Amino acid sequence: MSSARMLYTFDGEFRMHRAGHLQSPTLAYETWGELSAKKDNAILIFSGLSPSAHAASSELDMSAGWWEDMIGSGLPIDTDRYFVICVNSLGSCFGSTGPASINLETGDRYRLSFPVLTLEDVAEAALLVVRHLGIECVHTVVGCSMGGMSALAYCVRHPDAVDRFLSISSAARALPFSIAVRSLQREMIRSDPKWMKGDYDPGDPPITGQRLARKLGMITYRSAEEWAQRFGRERSTDHARIEDQFVAEFAVESYLENHAVKFSGAFDPNCYLYLSHASDLFDLAEYGGSLAAGFKRLSLAKAMVIGVRTDILFPLEQQRELADGISTVCSDTHLAELDCIRGHDSFLVDMDALRPVVCEFFESCKQ
């Protein structure tokens, strides 16, 4: 367990957006930098589906975070100037209450008795942490991928609690291609006999279904263009596998296998199902009956929408839709279309492309 991780337990009933409640949920979070006396320099980061709150290293935890090159002293999200907060999403399995947690009302794990999770719940849970830290209004909410939709939920529901919005490779709502991909990933896990309708032994989870789901994830997180350059028709060097004609003949197959094996043991399958489903459910149009109406409810001093040309999960058209929509209420809205070849994952792996635009966003906040 990370020693930088802090836990906040909400004392009471947390009402879920769709239905049901959680009794006294816990939220895990980390912070970097110092909160100013005016409490006006907080940046709240919403992560994608799978990361923990450990976005960056610190003196308390020297291990690299999932956005290590983005957050820190002198880095684009500069901890010399800002107080940075990252909350592990409600429903996840890295300290925040989720389907793998014990239901305090029953003494058993929630599993599928966990109420339907939405990104509204993820946003409201993060707000609890922000309030706990004594902050009324954050300087900027930053959201990547699923986190961009969580951030948008935060902004639309609490326009007075946020001044600026930075969206990276996200969208105003899920479209059928990404819904289909995520639905199939969930079905892969649910089809694994070891899933047992959610009642799997935590020591023997549906690892096969998870491995398949992760591979499909990788296929949609990267790009055909990157792989053509990187692997071409290179053969796998894993000779043990080549004896079986149906296992890893090509380098790209070994790459997927290695990534999937690494991930599969590290994330609780039920938590994955809930967060994945929550991503499908989000739709800004639920605020007022149309996307246009939803955007009208935002109140932002500044916004930036960053997208990547080769992203097939959150394509450029959705970035344009998001930027156009926000610009109807916020004249200081910018769209940055990055020409990265590493697809949706670019925000995690192509720092050279991302750094200048994130820097530009925060530099222009000084003026």
Add this chain to the structure above:
Amino acid sequence: MSSARMLYTFDGEFRMHRAGHLQSPTLAYETWGELSAKKDNAILIFSGLSPSAHAASSELDMSAGWWEDMIGSGLPIDTDRYFVICVNSLGSCFGSTGPASINLETGDRYRLSFPVLTLEDVAEAALLVVRHLGIECVHTVVGCSMGGMSALAYCVRHPDAVDRFLSISSAARALPFSIAVRSLQREMIRSDPKWMKGDYDPGDPPITGQRLARKLGMITYRSAEEWAQRFGRERSTDHARIEDQFVAEFAVESYLENHAVKFSGAFDPNCYLYLSHASDLFDLAEYGGSLAAGFKRLSLAKAMVIGVRTDILFPLEQQRELADGISTVCSDTHLAELDCIRGHDSFLVDMDALRPVVCEFFESCKQ
């Protein structure tokens, strides 16, 4: 069984391209139209991975074929002028010898003892049928998707046995994105406990793995753009499913489910594995050491390469590569980039777009 289907059994050992042999394999095929006295009007069609030889209806079999609107009297592939042949791919399960067939040498089904299948084998098997019909040189080989690569194998190995080449949504070789997709589809089937390392009960096949694989297929056969227009965030009307939050909430999920269920019972899983793997293996660069050298071995009087803007499995860049390569040896080579939104499947479902270019190809053959 279709009464239009004809069977040709090769009397002898059929040597496989990589290794091994088949004893007296059978090829299923259908024909339409009349072979001219000069035997110079034959069109040989190579199908994609899953279709049978029943490309179109005829008096002997009135049921619609997989390319019903393309082949027939007065249609783009005009059976009033041409003698059209479609062979069920070697390795498939619709009459041609494949992993689901009985090995005449053992009396048992081949299953995984079937030798490694390549598209070279598919091409050579089709050539056996062409020779059986007394044809020395076909007027045109037509190949769609995987069939385009089979057709290319035919053209590069037997340049004297073909005059013209029409490629539709295919490629000169498989690239890592499509390899990754197909590899994952195969892994889904192999991960189903009912697959039993290929020794499944034919009456109780790995239907779950097949269903997952088919859904991934559909995701890559169509396009995000089509689905956004067609489904948007429409909810499923299948109310029985909605009770479970992880099953078909959105219309696109029901659509995938319905398609997958239809397909899963209809194709032998081992045959699928072999043909899918064969698609990964094909590489024109194996003829001479480079793609450029491979193209140089072709001898064609005319060629057309048709591709679709929204195809993510056989993208436009691969169509351009194919057309550019063929044009180095055939000045009468044309590239048609279709602005269809239905992705890779456009050649099966967007006849209004495909018809004019196929007509143009055959019209210009008359001159």
